[in-house]
Amino acid sequence: MGSRGSHAARIPDGDSIRRETGFSQASLLRLYHRFRALDRNKKGYLSRMDLQQIGALAVNPLGCGVGNLRVDFPGFVRVLAHFRPVDDEDPGMRDPKEPEPLNSRMNKLRFAFQLYDLDRDGKISRHEMLQVLRLMVGVQVTEEQLESIADRTVQEADEDGDGAVSFLEFAKSLEKMDIEQKMSIRILK
């Protein structure tokens, strides 16, 4: 409450986070305030409970196997960094020795791929597609319809016929998509 000091020095490891994620000083500070607001008990990390509070909804731990998820501030920013709008700089200017920035087209695609690939085996199986579909399409669709949609989607993207969608197949089926724009969140100045 009252006016807060706006020093980036208050953010622990602020400089290294900035370098890794590419967020500006101001954006990082906003995210830090947001992190602090969500971290109700000032533990220094976000637990499942903290994030669930956003929707004023606490989930019954039916699937408690997610584990003791603890999101510290660098982790929080790292995930959100994937949604940073792509920098306008000329790709030829970038130092090839530096790792690709988190918000590059490839990394955004990889992030989306990993949302589908639940067991992290590098392929989206029909079963994984079905699970993710259920969340997106909703209860109005019957189970048979969901299964046929999952089958069709996997078949369309699958090129080598192994019944699953690899990352390259995924990237290929979305090559015309303007991912940079669709998977970007602009932070207000």
Place this chain on the structure above:
Amino acid sequence: MFLLLPFDSLIVNLLGISLTVLFTLLLVFIIVPAIFGVSFGIRKLYMKTLLKIFAWATLRMERGAKEKNHQLYKPYTNGIIAKDPTSLEEEIKEIRRSGSSKALDNTPEFELSDIFYFCRKGMETIMDDEVTKRFSAEELESWNLLSRTNYNFQYISLRLTVLWGLGVLVRYCFLLPLRIALAFTGISLLVVGTTMVGYLPNGRFKEFLSKHVHLMCYRICVRALTAIITYHDRENRPRNGGICVANHTSPIDVIILASDGYYAMVGQVHGGLMGVIQRAMVKACPHVWFERSEVKDRHLVAKRLTEHVQDKSKLPILIFPEGTCINNTSVMMFKKGSFEIGATVYPVAIKYDPQFGDAFWNSSKYGMVTYLLRMMTSWAIVCSVWYLPPMTRETDEDAVQFANRVKSAIARQGGLVDLLWFFWGFEQCGPVI
């Protein structure tokens, strides 16, 4: 000193009379409607009045802050991120149009690219939602005069502090005793009523009475919490031979659900007051209580649940929650059991509105009694309940897949889907401490 004596007895008399009047009013306006399941709309009126008071208080706070030149709200009240006000359908159509060269008139129901919309929306909610955007947790407490600590009020005018003090007075000295009296009435009626019904011979009359005793007592308890509940899709309410699976794990959920339907509870046997209630309830109708030793035996749990569910004359099961997953394994056992036995599952999504009182139970911080006291000293508890259509396990589906399917349905209804994108994204790409 001696002059005080006649005044003393007058005051005592007045006090006695006012208390009697108060409790008679209580009886007429709260308990009798609870018995018949009728609502006078008093709670909704109360909520509207509270909203008006809070709005006035906020104006005062803003004015006071401007005078003193203090920053009242967090610096980013206009939002942290730029949001496009497009709808789900428009957005998805645009995404698909940009990605494929297919003809637009046969838009299929789903494309691989749809995930971009959903995960972006999820992340946007994490970064910036309506309530948290405007206030931090402490400021929300000052706004609804519900602050439990004093240090937040340094910047505010005398008038508002007085109002806050009045609020504390009302909540702790008027509402709290009222609610405790109601809770006490509700619980004792439950124990006495079910014990009495237990003496009757089995039959339709006993069932009828038992149902109404249970419902009446839960309704009184709902009023004891001043819970303002909106039920949606009541035609999907659980039926005999089914299991009701809800998404919350606070004891208040039981009260909320059981006041709208007649359930058989499943839980562990406790000692103390809970044990007394449990023993009394089971006399009137068959609830399923497990001893502590029995809970560890998975086959026994499954067997007893199956027996209950297969008897069509028995009531739908409601699993009695005792705490969050971290410190309670028996609840997990019951939940796993309920997906394995192949009964019809009736998912229910419960969503709380934090404006008038925070129903979140941090069970590592508060015990149950402290939690209930916090609930009873809040203004009100506002929530919505959605009854989702029943689900059964498919033949080629195992228990875990079935559980995930039910979980997805509840998550989707409860608006939790946004958070799942973040969780998955974090697990896949971020480190865990």
